[in-house]
Amino acid sequence: QLHADPRMELYPANILENQYLRAEFDDSMQLIRLTDKETNADLITQPSGYFTLTMQNHRGATVFPGNSWVEGFTVQEHNLNLEGHVFITQKPAGSLRQSIRGSISYGKSVLKLEVALNQEARVLEYKVECDWHEDFDPACGIPALRFRLPLSKTVEKYIYKVPFGFLEREPRHHDVPAIGCGFAQLSRENARGIALLADTCYAYRGEENMLGLTMIRSSQDPDRYPEKGLHAFRIGVALCEPDVDQLALMSA
Numbered sequence: 001q002l003h004a005d006p007r008m009e010l011y012p013a014n015i016l017e018n019q020y021l022r023a024e025f026d027d028s029m030q031l032i033r034l035t036d037k038e039t040n041a042d043l044i045t046q047p048s049g050y051f052t053l054t055m056q057n058h059r060g061a062t063v064f065p066g067n068s069w070v071e072g073f074t075v076q077e078h079n080l081n082l083e084g085h086v087f088i089t090q091k092p093a094g095s096l097r098q099s100i101r102g103s104i105s106y107g108k109s110v111l112k113l114e115v116a117l118n119q120e121a122r123v124l125e126y127k128v129e130c131d132w133h134e135d136f137d138p139a140c141g142i143p144a145l146r147f148r149l150p151l152s153k154t155v156e157k158y159i160y161k162v163p164f165g166f167l168e169r170e171p172r173h174h175d176v177p178a179i180g181c182g183f184a185q186l187s188r189e190n191a192r193g194i195a196l197l198a199d200t201c202y203a204y205r206g207e208e209n210m211l212g213l214t215m216i217r218s219s220q221d222p223d224r225y226p227e228k229g230l231h232a233f234r235i236g237v238a239l240c241e242p243d244v245d246q247l248a249l250m251s252a
Contacts, residue, residue: 012091016098016117016124021239023124025049028081029088029102029113031124031149036192036239043186043194045152049115049126049237050081052148053106053134055141056217066136066220071174075141080106095119108133109145123197126235128215132227136220145216147235149196151184151209158206159183175203175214183240184211197236 014025024033031049035042057072084106092099099116112129126147134143159168160178169176182204185193196204196211203214213235218227 014088014091014100016100016115018098018117018119018121020120020122021117021124023115023117025100025115027088028086029100029104029115030081031237034124034237038239039192041153041192043151043153043239044149046150047081048148048150049124050079050148051104051111052146053078053080054144054146056144058136058138058142066138066142068217068219068221068223068226071217072142073173077146078106080104080111084111122240123236123238126233126237128231128233128235130216130231130233132216132218132229132231134218135225135228136218142220143218144214147196147213147215149194149211149237151186151194151211153186153209155184155186155193155206155209157185158211159185160204160206169206171207172205173207175205175212177202178204182206182211182213184209192239192241195236195238195240197238199234201233201235 016023020037022035022037023031026032030047031044032047033042034044054074055076057075058066081104084104086102086104088100088102090101096119097116099114101114104111110131114127116125136142157168159166161181162179180198181195183193183195184206196213198213201213201215205212215233216227216231
């Protein structure tokens with residue numbers, strides 16, 4: 001951002017805000033505070049909304065190493081926002097749409113990100129372009145790209161969109177299938193919560209007051225390099241009620 005004095009350059013805070021929510025990011029593009037302005041509640045007050053490279057176990061006794069269909073437990077997990085090279089490149093701001101753009105490089109892969117908030121919207125929109133080149137390694141495991149959304153409130157229940165409706169599931173330390181929507185209800189009294197939306201990802205996780213999403217998983221059986229190359233995703237972090245019609249409309 002240019003100052004009136006051309007010898008000075010300003011670095012505005014990484015904040016997206018409208019009449020419904022306020023989202024603050026640090027210089028690694030982690031979401032460090034999310035405020036519901038309608039209830040004046042801080043739903044996130046810790047590093048959240050970050051990407052991880054997870055190495056999964058592949059040596060289960062009943063499967064071929066690196067199997068596409070059997071998810072292994074986590075061996076290592078790296079926060080790419082903290083451990084990668086992060087560059088915030090632009091902060092376009094207009095009356096109808098605000099956004100923060102940047103990139104993260106780690107290992108052999110690069111993420112290009114845009115986080116945006118529209119006027120009168122209750123959804124933070126993440127546009128992700130990934131040039132993925134992480135491969136299965138028998139010594140390290142199966143690499144997977146994940147999005148993590150830890151919450152600062154106790155999650156009362158997790159609800160997922162499934163064929164023909166919605167399904168409540170207990171917290172689980174593994175991914176579960178869902179069609180573009182996982183919802184964390186934060187209060188039994190007013191039932192407000194946060195929905196994690198996705199257009200082309202179906203592996204959700206709800207555990208330990210967190211929502212998560214697996215975006216890419218580089219197995220090696222039956223295809224040796226199934227995920228190499230360019231991928232595009234759209235992710236949403238939405239404030240909403242657990243109303244079936246509202247959730248269905250948001251995740252359409």
